[in-house]
Amino acid sequence: MIYILDTADLAAIKHCNEFYPLAGVTTNPSIIAKAKTDFWKLVKDIRAIIGEDKMLHVQTTQTEAEKIVEEAKLLKKELGGEFYVKIPIGEEGLKATMMLKELGIGVTMTAIFTPAQALMSAMAGASFVAPYVNRLDNILGDGCEVVAEIVSQLENYGSDCKVLAASFKNAEQVHKCASYGCHSVTVTDDIMKTLISHPMTDAAIAGFEKDWKGVYGDKTILDF
Numbered sequence: 147m148i149y150i151l152d153t154a155d156l157a158a159i160k161h162c163n164e165f166y167p168l169a170g171v172t173t174n175p176s177i178i179a180k181a182k183t184d185f186w187k188l189v190k191d192i193r194a195i196i197g198e199d200k201m202l203h204v205q206t207t208q209t210e211a212e213k214i215v216e217e218a219k220l221l222k223k224e225l226g227g228e229f230y231v232k233i234p235i236g237e238e239g240l241k242a243t244m245m246l247k248e249l250g251i252g253v254t255m256t257a258i259f260t261p262a263q264a265l266m267s268a269m270a271g272a273s274f275v276a277p278y279v280n281r282l283d284n285i286l287g288d289g290c291e292v293v294a295e296i297v298s299q300l301e302n303y304g305s306d307c308k309v310l311a312a313s314f315k316n317a318e319q320v321h322k323c324a325s326y327g328c329h330s331v332t333v334t335d336d337i338m339k340t341l342i343s344h345p346m347t348d349a350a351i352a353g354f355e356k357d358w359k360g361v362y363g364d365k366t367i368l369d370f
């Protein structure tokens with residue numbers, strides 16, 4: 147599983163980059179706008195925290211293929227490293243994806259809600275497709291089932307495009323996607339924490355500490 151953080155909150159990125167096996171950061175225009183700060187400073191600060199080797203996905207603000215390509219080239223030049231331009235699925239987005247494939251710039255096709263959209267994106271050359279799990283669940287769809295179907299269709303066609311499931315509201319959705327073989331997820335720092343938490347784990351750790359201290363007090367192994 148490839149874990150990515152879906153935020154532009156620098157403190158959350160710093161934290162998760164230090165404590166989790168983080169593969170990168172995704173943003174979108176809503177996430178960037180929430181930070182209400184200078185765009186270039188923000189995305190360059192994110193790059194500085196995660197380094198050149200981790201993925202940074204930034205979404206285009208353009209709607210026409212040639213302009214999307216122009217913006218992607220600028221983003222790649224300014225942000226360097228492992229960079230992916232996020233493009234919402236549509237005809238212009240597919241055309242841009244095919245052009246960017248030629249230029250060697252990775253594309254994450256986003257705002258995916260159906261396996262048909264995902265398959266077409268993969269065939270155009272997208273490196274990732276990002277289905278929105280919780281937004282489907284919100285309208286009585288089954289986001290995880292859609293993810294499962296996309297995973298299976300990409301496998302059937304021998305595509306190397308990866309599923310980057312997005313829009314999660316809880317850890318159960320992430321767990322389900324993982325059990326369906328989803329390649330990667332992008333989540334908030336809160337969900338990242340929930341994924342490793344369990345009250346029985348807390349109880350087990352408290353028990354180890356109590357038993358040790360009962361015999362050795364505050365000494366640790368380093369003190370022997």
Ligand code: G3P
Pocket residue numbers: 152172173174278280281312313314332
């Ligand atoms: O970046 C795309 C996706 O993560 C959006 O999530 O929470 O706005 O549905 P959300």
